[in-house]
Amino acid sequence: MMVNRQRGEVAATLNGREMRLCLTLGALAELEEALGADDLGQLVAKFSAGHMKTDELTAVIAAGLRGAGNDVSMDEVRKMQCEGGVGGMVKLAADLLAATFGTGADAA
Numbered sequence: 001m002m003v004n005r006q007r008g009e010v011a012a013t014l015n016g017r018e019m020r021l022c023l024t025l026g027a028l029a030e031l032e033e034a035l036g037a038d039d040l041g042q043l044v045a046k047f048s049a050g051h052m053k054t055d056e057l058t059a060v061i062a063a064g065l066r067g068a069g070n071d072v073s074m075d076e077v078r079k080m081q082c083e084g085g086v087g088g089m090v091k092l093a094a095d096l097l098a099a100t101f102g103t104g105a106d107a108a
Contacts, residue, residue, distance in 0.1 A: 008100040009068065012092050014080045020068040021092070023060075023100040027067030034059045047097050052090075060093045 001018045003009035009022045023031070028040060035056055037043040052060075062077040082088040 005099050008096075010064070010092070010095050010099050012082065014065075014082055016081075019065060019070060021061065021064030021070075021096050022068040023064050023096060024067040027063040028100075030063050030066070031059060034063075044101060047101075052093070057089060057093050060096065061089065064093075064096045 001011045001020060003011045003020060007022065008024075009020055011018060011020055013019070028043065031037070032040065032043055035043065035046060037046060046056075058074055058077050061080075062072060062074050065072045065077065082092060084091065
């Protein structure tokens with residue numbers, strides 16, 4: 001699957017299916033609400049701290065999937081399997097945040 005990192009897109013294999021993720025403005029607004037952030041700056045500060053609860057990890061991945069047009073619920077994301085298990089999910093969220101906010105090295 002081809003993704004456009006310049007648009008903040010990443011690809012992942014979830015439940016054996018290759019899927020695109022992207023944190024659009026709407027997806028970021030969803031995350032602000034879900035994580036109780038007052039604004040985008042607070043959201044960025046939260047992610048930059050490097051500590052994330054499992055529900056926050058799930059919210060990031062769900063928002064990225066929905067931002068890319070996938071119709072998934074939080075409950076469906078909680079049940080998804082990713083190569084590398086929980087560590088793979090953490091890497092996916094970090095890659096998605098890096099693609100969105102332009103931090104870190106681009107992953108292939």
